[in-house]
Amino acid sequence: MARKTEQRRWIRHVFQTTERPLTPQEVLTRAQRHISGLGIATVYRNLKSFNEEGWLKAVELPAEPTRYELADLDYHHHFQCDDCGRVYNIPGSPNDMASLYPENYQVSRHQVLLYGQCAECTAEATTHHLENAAVASL
Amino acid sequence: MARKTEQRRWIRHVFQTTERPLTPQEVLTRAQRHISGLGIATVYRNLKSFNEEGWLKAVELPAEPTRYELADLDYHHHFQCDDCGRVYNIPGSPNDMASLYPENYQVSRHQVLLYGQCAECTAEATTHHLENAAVASL
DNA sequence: GTCGTTGCAAAGCGTTTGCAGCCTA
DNA sequence: TAGGCTGCAAACGCTTTGCAACGAC
Numbered sequence: 001m002a003r004k005t006e007q008r009r010w011i012r013h014v015f016q017t018t019e020r021p022l023t024p025q026e027v028l029t030r031a032q033r034h035i036s037g038l039g040i041a042t043v044y045r046n047l048k049s050f051n052e053e054g055w056l057k058a059v060e061l062p063a064e065p066t067r068y069e070l071a072d073l074d075y076h077h078h079f080q081c082d083d084c085g086r087v088y089n090i091p092g093s094p095n096d097m098a099s100l101y102p103e104n105y106q107v108s109r110h111q112v113l114l115y116g117q118c119a120e121c122t123a124e125a126t127t128h129h130l131e132n133a134a135v136a137s138l
Numbered sequence: 139m140a141r142k143t144e145q146r147r148w149i150r151h152v153f154q155t156t157e158r159p160l161t162p163q164e165v166l167t168r169a170q171r172h173i174s175g176l177g178i179a180t181v182y183r184n185l186k187s188f189n190e191e192g193w194l195k196a197v198e199l200p201a202e203p204t205r206y207e208l209a210d211l212d213y214h215h216h217f218q219c220d221d222c223g224r225v226y227n228i229p230g231s232p233n234d235m236a237s238l239y240p241e242n243y244q245v246s247r248h249q250v251l252l253y254g255q256c257a258e259c260t261a262e263a264t265t266h267h268l269e270n271a272a273v274a275s276l
Numbered sequence: 277g278t279c280g281t282t283g284c285a286a287a288g289c290g291t292t293t294g295c296a297g298c299c300t301a
Numbered sequence: 302t303a304g305g306c307t308g309c310a311a312a313c314g315c316t317t318t319g320c321a322a323c324g325a326c
Contacts, residue, residue, distance in 0.1 A: 003300050003305060024291085039308045044291065046306095062198030062249070065290070079243055090240045100250060102228045105217055107254040111200070112238060116245040141280060141325050162316085177283045182316065184281095203315070 002049075010034045011046050012055075021059040021067035021078070021087045061087065061113060081118035083125075090114060140187075148172045149184050159197040159205035159216070159225045199225065199251060219256035221263075226256060 010031045014022065022030075028043045047068050050056040057071040061080060067087060077092040092112065101107045117125070140146075148169045152160065160168075166181045185206050188194040195209040199218060205225055215230040230250065239245040255263070 005300075005306065007307070037308075040290095041292075041309080042307055048292095060200030062200055062202075063204065064200075066201065077238060079240065079245070081243075082246070088243070090238075090243075092238055096235075096238055097250065097252075100215060100228075100230055100234055101252065102217065104257050105219075105226070105228075105252075105254055106260055107217070107252050108220070109253050111251040111253070112235065113249040113251070114235075114239065114243070114245050115247050115249070116243055119242050122244055143281065143325075145282070175283075178315095179284080179317080180282055186317095 006035055007031075007038055007042050008046055010038070011043060011050075015056065015068070015070055020089060021069040023065045023067050025065070027068070059087065077112040077114060079114040079116070079118070081121055082115055083117055083121035086118060088118060144173055145169075145176055145180050146184055148176070149181060149188075153194065153206070153208055158227060159207040161203045161205050163203070165206070197225065215250040215252060217252040217254070217256070219259055220253055221255055221259035224256060228252060 011027060013034070014027050014030045018030075024040065024043050024047060027047065028038065028040050031043065032038050047056060051058055051068065054071055056068045057073075059067040059069055059078060061067070061078065064080075064085075064087075069089070073089065075092060075094050077090040079088045079090045080086070081088070097110045097112065100110075149165060151172070152165050152168045156168075162178065162181050162185060165185065166176060166178050169181070170176050185194065189196055189206065192209055194206045195211075197205040197207055197216060199205070199216065202218075202223075202225075207227070211227065213230060213232050215228040217226045217228045218224070219226070235248045235250065238248075
């Protein structure tokens with residue numbers, strides 16, 4: 001059934017060389033470095049089928065486009081940086097939440113989301129702060 | 139500045155008489171019982187301004203339209219029913235999650251989402267099951 | 277009467293789909 | 302060569318915006 005195309009090859013490559021969930025746009029941008037003619041529709045179609053065949057897993061965050069990551073990663077939470085918007089994977093345990101389950105509903109799964117500032121943006125902010133301080137001290 | 143209109147009056151009323159976060163569509167449907175001519179654009183505009191003035195708070199869930207709820211509710215988690223899609227408020231404490239915060243990022247807030255089957259849908263499913271059992275026994 | 281507010285329709289925006297041509301097997 | 306795959310453009314669904322009429326004060 002499924003044929004091996006250049007497009008698919010490079011979309012796969014993108015996920016094999018990254019460590020965080022990616023949006024369709026991010027995938028397109030990264031894959032286009034290798035096949036410039038790649039269209040966004042092809043990206044959407046392949047993300048969907050990779051997801052259905054179980055190679056990718058959808059990562060959905062509030063008010064954000066659906067991201068995707070490799071399906072075989074260990075259990076983890078997600079962290080989104082308020083500054084750059086990137087989403088990172090955070091180690092965690094599925095049992096962290098058991099005590100929070102209400103009794104009147106049948107809870108079958110949960111999702112934990114963390115928000116704040118990532119290491120990179122924290123460093124950047126510090127640098128700018130120092131730069132500004134330097135300017136101010138002139 | 140802000141004028142008292144019938145539209146606003148009834149949109150407010152909707153939130154004062156419900157106990158769970160509502161989508162713009164749900165707000166429209168409920169408010170139209172009192173002002174039939176109400177337009178969806180007016181609902182969006184007012185939800186936005188109520189949110190900005192701090193009377194409402196946005197409740198964002200993955201792959202779902204933004205819902206709104208009264209801003210002065212106690213801290214709680216959200217639970218979405220896989221069957222009916224309704225979102226319910228669940229008691230909880232902001233401290234539940236402290237132990238999950240990673241050290242390499244500046245975590246400033248978190249969100250906990252629970253998914254499963256609500257009491258109403260569980261009851262409904264049981265009823266149907268009994269009905270089917272009854273039919274099967276004929 | 278002023279100008280904030282509303283309803284309608286059009287515009288946006290991200291995602292999906294129809295279709296003709298392309299390319300894998 | 303058959304038919305799955307792709308790129309383009311149109312279609313979609315939800316949300317926002319432009320605009321003329323309306324109505325609160």
